[in-house]
Structures are given as C-alpha cells and as structure tokens.
Amino acid sequence: MVSGAIDNRSDARSMCCTLTALLNSVVAESGLKRTDWQNAVAKFSGLIENVWMARASLEAIRNAAPAVLPSLLLCDFGDLKGEVAKLHDAGARVLHLDVMDGHFVPNMTYAMPIVEGLRRHTDMPLDVHLMISDPLKYAKPMVDAGADMLTFHVEAVRNAAETADLIRQMGVNVGVALNPETPLASLRECLADIDMVLVMSVEAGFGGQKFNPIALEKLRTLRSEFPDLLLEIDGGIDATTIGPARAAGCDLFVVGSAIFKKHDYNSAIKALTDEIAANDPPTTGEEN
Numbered sequence: 001m002v003s004g005a006i007d008n009r010s011d012a013r014s015m016c017c018t019l020t021a022l023l024n025s026v027v028a029e030s031g032l033k034r035t036d037w038q039n040a041v042a043k044f045s046g047l048i049e050n051v052w053m054a055r056a057s058l059e060a061i062r063n064a065a066p067a068v069l070p071s072l073l074l075c076d077f078g079d080l081k082g083e084v085a086k087l088h089d090a091g092a093r094v095l096h097l098d099v100m101d102g103h104f105v106p107n108m109t110y111a112m113p114i115v116e117g118l119r120r121h122t123d124m125p126l127d128v129h130l131m132i133s134d135p136l137k138y139a140k141p142m143v144d145a146g147a148d149m150l151t152f153h154v155e156a157v158r159n160a161a162e163t164a165d166l167i168r169q170m171g172v173n174v175g176v177a178l179n180p181e182t183p184l185a186s187l188r189e190c191l192a193d194i195d196m197v198l199v200m201s202v203e204a205g206f207g208g209q210k211f212n213p214i215a216l217e218k219l220r221t222l223r224s225e226f227p228d229l230l231l232e233i234d235g236g237i238d239a240t241t242i243g244p245a246r247a248a249g250c251d252l253f254v255v256g257s258a259i260f261k262k263h264d265y266n267s268a269i270k271a272l273t274d275e276i277a278a279n280d281p282p283t284t285g286e287e288n
C-alpha cells in the first residue's frame with residue numbers, strides 16, 4: 001500500500017489497481033447484476049486513474065524544478081533507449097519532446113510512436129511541446145501514448161481557454177506556449193485554466209537558434225503576477241542564458257544544443273544546473 005503523497009506514475013497506477021479491486025469486491029458481495037456494475041467500475045476507475053496519473057506527474061515536475069529538461073530534438077534517434085538512460089544518469093528528471101507538423105512550423109519531427117516508445121523506457125515525466133496546427137486532434141492520442149504535460153501554442157488556436165479545458169478533460173496537465181513576438185496579453189483568457197506557460201526564446205521550429213531576451217521580460221511579468229504558475233523557457237538556453245532566465249523566475253529550462261552538441265551529458269547538465277543555483281531568485285522576504 002502506498003502512503004504519503006502520490007508523486008510518481010507507479011504509485012498512482014498501484015493506487016488505482018487497489019481501488020478497482022476494492023470496488024469489484026464490493027460489487028461481488030452486493031449480489032447485483034455484474035456486467036453493469038463492472039462497466040461502471042471500469043469507467044470510474046479509468047477516470048480516477050487519469051486524474052491521479054496527471055496529478056502524480058505534475059507533482060514530479062514541480063518537485064524536480066528548477067530543472068534542466070533535455071529537448072529530444074538533437075538526440076541520437078538511433079539509440080533512444082540509450083539516450084534516455086544517459087540523460088537520467090546525468091541528472092535529468094523530466095524530458096521535453098518537440099512535436100512538429102511541417103505546417104504550424106516549417107519543420108517536422110515525430111509523433112505518438114516515439115512518445116509511446118519512450119514511455120516504455122522511462123518513468124520520467126514526458127513534457128510534450130505540440131508545435132502543430134491542430135492540437136485538439138492529436139491531444140488524446142498523445143495522452144494515450146504517455147504524455148504527462150501537453151503544451152499547445154496560443155497562436156495555433158482560436159480559444160485558448162476552451163482548448164486548455166478540453167485537453168485537461170483528457171486526463172493530462174496543460175501548458176500554453178507563446179512565440180517571442182506574441183504578446184503576453186494573448187494568454188490572459190486562459191491563465192486560470194493551465195498548469196504551465198512555455199515562454200519561447202526563439203521562434204518555434206528549429207534547435208540551435210539565438211536566444212531572444214524578450215522572453216526574460218515575459219518571465220518577470222508572469223512570475224510577479226502568478227507566483228505559483230510553472231514557467232518554462234525554450235530556445236537558445238546555454239550556460240550564459242540560463243542564469244538570467246532563472247533570475248527572471250523561470251522553473252523549467254528546455255535545452256537542446258547545449259547538451260546534445262557536447263559528448264559528456266553529465267558535465268553539460270552540471271554546468272547548467274550550477275548556473276541555475278547561482279541565480280536563484282530571492283524568495284519572499286529576502287528581496288531587500
């Protein structure tokens with residue numbers, strides 16, 4: 001039996017199995033018609049499992065923060081299992097997956113089969129960045145494949161609050177991303193419905209671009225207005241840009257080139273983590 005907070009997928013799953021067994025035994029003893037009850041129990045425990053799994057992975061992401069999230073855009077796709085193991089050994093605790101459709105952005109990457117394959121090799125939360133024109137069409141397949149956080153672009157949808165709500169109902173945590181030229185005002189309507197904002201510091205689409213400091217101002221504004229909202233930055237993050245992003249209040253730092261263009265993931269992640277620690281923003285009461 002699991003005690004304390006449920007903050008990982010295995011605990012959430014085992015709690016759901018226990019709950020399902022319990023409900024089934026109550027039904028068995030009640031003498032009521034089995035099939036109707038069994039269907040109801042299966043549906044109910046499926047819903048509870050989704051909510052718990054999402055809750056557990058959000059806890060795991062929050063507990064990992066501040067954290068470097070390797071972006072699997074430049075990794076060795078011929079050895080994904082080995083890459084995941086190396087990244088975990090180097091200290092990564094959350095993975096960032098870049099899904100591009102060649103339409104919303106002028107580049108294509110991968111979709112559900114890779115997410116599902118990664119899911120079988122790691123319990124680390126999978127933070128899936130949807131750079132696609134129709135996030136609602138692929139959200140449920142992504143959840144079924146094992147995504148823990150689904151982030152869609154505010155520029156891709158007509159109603160961000162409604163999109164966030166529909167995605168949340170699929171049993172997953174929800175983030176919203178915005179490109180450098182998109183004003184923060186575009187998020188106003190949905191901020192109450194989401195778990196995370198992904199502030200892009202490059203135009204979405206390609207790794208290896210130059211950091212745009214416009215992201216820092218957005219992070220500072222979001223952090224001062226929403227102290228508890230998870231904030232993530234993506235694009236051009238390296239040992240020189242990660243410190244200012246942390247000082248601006250960022251929690252999660254997506255990194256591609258500054259990890260995958262180095263041979264030693266340990267020292268690459270350590271250099272970034274050291275910069276995060278050196279730039280921790282003051283906590284309440286420490287400002288003066």
Ligand SMILES: O=C(CO)[C@H](O)[C@H](O)COP(=O)(O)O
Pocket residue numbers: 071073098129131202203204205206207208209234235236237254255256257258
């Ligand atoms: O989402 C992305 C591009 O759209 C990538 O995650 C991002 O650019 C990371 O790569 P790098 O650290 O090389 O900039």
